Amino acid sequence: MSKTHEGMDVGYVAKLACIDLTEEETTLFQGQLNQVLHYVEQLDELDVSNVESTAHAIPVFNVFRKDVVGTSLNHADVMANAPSSVNGEVRVPKIIDQ
Amino acid sequence: MAELHKLTITELSEKLSAGECTSVDIVTDILSSIDARDGAVGAYLTVDRDDALDQAKMADEARTAGKASPMLGIPVAIKDLLNVKGQPCTCSSKVLEGYTAPYDATVIAKLREAGAVLLGRVNMDEFAMGSSTENAALGKTSNPWNLDHVPGGSSGGSAACVAADEAIASLGSDTGGSIRQPAAFCGSVGMKPTYGRVSRYGLTAFASSLDQIGPITKTVKDSAILLETLCGLDPMDSSSIDVEVPALGEQLTDDTSLEGMKLGLPKEYFVEGMDPEVEKAVRDAVEHCKSLGAEIVDVSLPNAKYAIAVYYIIATAEASANLARFDGIRYGMRLDGKDPAELYAKTRSAGFGQEVKRRIILGTYVLSSGYYDAYYLKAQKVRTLIRSDFTEAFKTCDAILSPVTPTAAYKKGEKTDDPLKMYLDDILTTPVNLAGNCALSVPCGFTSAGMPIGLQIIGDDFQEETILKVGHAYEQTTEWHKERPSL
Amino acid sequence: MKYEATIGLETHVMQKTNSKMFCSCKYEYGAEPNTHVCPTCLGYPGALPVMNEMAIELCCKAGMLLGCEINPYSKWDRKNYFYPDMAKNYQITQADEPLCIGGQVEVEVEGEMKTFTLERIHQEENAAKNTHVAGASLVDYNRAGTALMEIVSNPCMSSAEDALAYMAYVKQIMQYGGISNCDQEKGQMRSDVNISVRPIGQKELGEKVEIKNMNSFAFIKDAIEYEIDRQTTLLESGGSVVQETRGYDPDRGETFTQRTKENAHDYRYFPEPDLMPVQVPEEQLKQWRSELPELPAQRQVRYVEQLGLPEYDAGVLTADMATSDWFEQAMQHTKNAKAVSNFIMGEMMRLLSEQNVEISESKLTPENLAEIIELIDAKIISTGAGKQVFEMIFNEGGEPKIIVEEKGMAQVSDDSALEGWADEAIASNPQPVEEYKAGNPASINFLMGQVMKASRGKANPGAVMQMLKQKLDA
């Protein structure tokens, strides 16, 4: 990963994460995160080409539930949490395209 | 009925059984303690006074009707990222403004089942991202031992309320040290259970593969009692593991011998930059355990030094996805926009604090196209090495002793401008989260400035029984846990 | 230069489960909005997913029926993107370790058998439903989190006909396997189509265009044809195709740019920490394999070999599983396969299409048809009367025997009645009688008609013929 982070475009990544940053935040984060990424470079010391990755510390398999219908939430409670709703549906600004 | 708030679960449970006090007495006393101290400490976000008194009444009635459980009628404070039906769950974030939890987290359901009294919800770093409870949008919390100091984090409110006798016990969550570190900073006992031991259902996720809920208490025995209540397989959490729940509370007796116990001392854990006072207190504690009959052996955790790098990749990556749901559509805060994209960006920019944004961006970056292998995949592989280190170490010892943090609680504002410096403080706690095993933080002394120091007792997978035994033996033969802050 | 198209399909099929993929909310089409929702499918803080065992079974069975290998180890991933139909703003899906790998199907395209290969089938969760009103969009989360499989073909097709035949085949198999109803109007089967065009002889594929989310076969056909045409014209005029995602506008019959490569999503896939991997035990797979239903091709063979039906009939009857099942139910009550087949292919299909209903909605039961055929075979009613009874029951319901009796439709085979009508026909029609006797056997048909007329259709035609011949030949 050597030095790749120097190209980290905080503005672009923020957009991917759906966050608008102010100019000050962008500059601040750029510096701070580059520092963090520089620190993370120490992992380059390790050769892990033959190491399995760990997604779950304590792995188990096949945790299923039966296909049985349970209770759903009260509709009024769901609507009460929604910041905006119309006729039992959650209202969002017009979706323009994909 | 004076000073009930100063007692432990064990002591109060005895008094309740003996009819020397009622749960209403305890809750009333705790509420006045909160009134007297929380102005200074700032542990609570909301205290549910009437509700708590109602629950206490119900607990008293249940006891009259013959119910008995060690948690029956005991008031507990809840870290505000656990869903409690009908209550807010703010995660100390503006983005959850207006959200009412429509369901109980599994641990909350278990507490209700056991008859515990839910006092209210306590402060934390926003979405559990932080080590000082300074990243909190809705309130400031101070360390009861010195109000100018941080209580630690992210479960700062949970540790501070117990240390300040504003709750008998509390629930916290630990993703990279968030129970153990504030417990150490506040002189309380904090337990990070084995991953999968306690259901995460209803715990607002920070980093799903690392998060565990655990108790913060005044004593090790209390920790055992509360943990036992929280444990067990939960069909609602696929990562919850089907292992037997031992009688954790009962096994802790007056026998404080550690004869036959092998305790490992990892040389890598006495890191550069560690406060000599902290190091000395921990080394004294190790000697003390030896005097109780334990054999001390050297162990090595060679990859522990990579834990911070690995942790800040994995935790932020998972968080970037976990926090994507806070978008202003179905609940919480909404700033409108001309289209959904604008709504998301405005809501999230205004709703999240700076540290949360910083971590989301880091996590988004390490997963993004072209960087996944170099960061995320690599971190997952090093995670395997860190876990193997522990597996190896536990072949030669029953538990590992170390400091919890390199320093005691520091002054507020001291590290807020330097995220990396703040992250590096987690060096001794994050390896356990990455490996998945359990660890306990127990008070083991004070700095010359009067701030508490914590001893970390690390156990193998599902060996909570062992570390509680070591912690209990140490605690019962030392006086540290009896010290209270003067407020 | 000549050009050829390469087409691959990503077909999303909603499985027939009672509850959703990762929560216990009910899967029900057309329910009141946001009534089948819970913390998990709404993406509330703290909620967690747990796998629906039946969905895994149905996905594996789908794989078995489409010739896939079942992956001994499969896992879950998060696919991240923000969209109002995504409760968590990530979809739980399977990236690098899907449940089913590979696969191939034999499909008849315009009389020719072709082999199409699959890349994989993976399990995922459905999105919520958006509707659009003036100035806003509305979200109903009832569909959010329902079980959805994605069947991914290789780029192995070359025409709209190929694609349609493949999809029709997949639909048929999913229905036979009890995996999905594949009701396209309910959005239970939707396809993304990948199309590229290259000069014939060129090895590597051309730039790929993806047309998203179409549920109508007719639209898919039009979209493919339009797109092949567009890309070919572009290449012929020296232009180049841009890799992009396009939508299809059925009103204009055209595709249009939706998302260019530069704006492509960066999905940031990573392993789902909230779900554990799947390793279906060998024993379980064996059990599921043994439960697989007979497929249309196998049924066709059985209909021909065991029931003696013509291949044409077998093909028509098995094309749709409901029809085939109906046929089999009727066969439990009669041995006359050809008669059942004739009724289904004739009266039944005519009435179904005239009234635009499904065979399952017919008031006429398979037992009713068997009884009608029994009445015809026993010569109690004529075939014509049988058809009338069929239509009456189809419309109004009822019992064949009772209707025949009430309406007096039974055939007359009684000799004395027949004799009277026959004598009268011979006496009042001397000319055809003469012609018959003069050696024109066809003339007997006129007399026959007269007898049938006199009996108002109730005379047993065979018996009438026999009687007329007897009298005239004497």
Ligand SMILES: [Mg+2]
């Ligand atoms: Mg998909």
Ligand SMILES: [Zn+2]
């Ligand atoms: Zn649900």
